[in-house]
Amino acid sequence: MDIVLTFEWDGETVHKNVVKGEGKDCIASTKFIEDALGDPGERHLKAEYYHEERNQEQRRINL
Amino acid sequence: MSHYNDIKTKIKNVEALIAALCRVKSRTGVWNRNQIEVHATAQHLYGFEDRARKQTAEIIIRRQHVGGAANDIGFKKQTDGTYAAIISDYDRKFYNTTWLQKVGTYYAVECSKQTCEAKGLPYKETVDEKNRPVIRITVGA
Numbered sequence: 001m002d003i004v005l006t007f008e009w010d011g012e013t014v015h016k017n018v019v020k021g022e023g024k025d026c027i028a029s030t031k032f033i034e035d036a037l038g039d040p041g042e043r044h045l046k047a048e049y050y051h052e053e054r055n056q057e058q059r060r061i062n063l
Numbered sequence: 064m065s066h067y068n069d070i071k072t073k074i075k076n077v078e079a080l081i082a083a084l085c086r087v088k089s090r091t092g093v094w095n096r097n098q099i100e101v102h103a104t105a106q107h108l109y110g111f112e113d114r115a116r117k118q119t120a121e122i123i124i125r126r127q128h129v130g131g132a133a134n135d136i137g138f139k140k141q142t143d144g145t146y147a148a149i150i151s152d153y154d155r156k157f158y159n160t161t162w163l164q165k166v167g168t169y170y171a172v173e174c175s176k177q178t179c180e181a182k183g184l185p186y187k188e189t190v191d192e193k194n195r196p197v198i199r200i201t202v203g204a
Contacts (some may be wrong), residue, residue: 011163014171028202036076039070041071
């Protein structure tokens with residue numbers, strides 16, 4: 001997966017987008033950049049996240 | 064993309080702050096690393112008349128590098144570990160809020176780059192169509 005950071009010229013705001021990542025793992029594996037920079041705001045989950053969650057649920061049902 | 068969020072930067076990383084100060088324009092040009100003092104304990108700032116001022120700071124740019132009839136500029140460590148700028152009213156004509164915002168932005172860029180280098184992650188720095196710095200980091204390649 002890739003993390004794309006866009007830096008505003010207000011001196012404090014950094015937009016973080018995670019691309020090509022799926023599921024809860026992408027939150028944990030990109031947290032290091034938030035820890036380095038400061039305070040993270042609210043996360044907005046995208047379609048790919050829920051796609052992975054659905055797949056996991058499907059696998060549990062199939063068991 | 065699976066998620067996005069905004070991060071509010073806090074200046075805590077001394078090396079990233081120094082790197083940021085070496086990117087932003089000053090009245091005397093672009094500073095280099097040797098023009099920025101880093102002290103384990105806060106030292107007094109000096110005014111344009113060579114008198115010690117009451118303010119102290121761990122990171123100091125001496126007045127001859129600040130430009131004109133200037134005072135020292137300092138960054139003082141706060142109780143929460145962040146650094147706050149100390150700039151005289153006189154020097155705020157140039158080193159104003161906009162200048163400090165640029166320092167903060169470059170700090171975030173340099174802090175991100177240093178974090179990637181420490182973790183061995185490849186990254187690329189560019190600018191977008193609004194001239195904002197952008198860093199693309201590859202994780203788990």
